[in-house]
Amino acid sequence: MERRDRSVKALNELIRIDSLDSYDKADALVAWYEEYIGQDSIENFDLELQELKQLEELFFKSINFLNKQKTEAKNDLEEARKMKKFLNN
Numbered sequence: 001m002e003r004r005d006r007s008v009k010a011l012n013e014l015i016r017i018d019s020l021d022s023y024d025k026a027d028a029l030v031a032w033y034e035e036y037i038g039q040d041s042i043e044n045f046d047l048e049l050q051e052l053k054q055l056e057e058l059f060f061k062s063i064n065f066l067n068k069q070k071t072e073a074k075n076d077l078e079e080a081r082k083m084k085k086f087l088n089n
Helices: 002-017 022-036 049-088
Strands: none
Touching: 002 022, 002 049, 022 049
């Protein structure tokens, strides 16, 4: 039962994270991964079929979000570097 409780908690946390704004969402996803996947395997989740489908959808949605967020962060960093270079001249 403990495994099931942990799995449901992980799913509910991922649902909550999905509603956050960009940078908060990215930080929360990293923390979620470290807590639920980093030390264990997703194969150890004990969820019903419908819950697994929901987890799958949220998981891939989150991966796509993180890829976009990485690109945005890279662009923001590049803009900051350009601004710093401009201000130093």
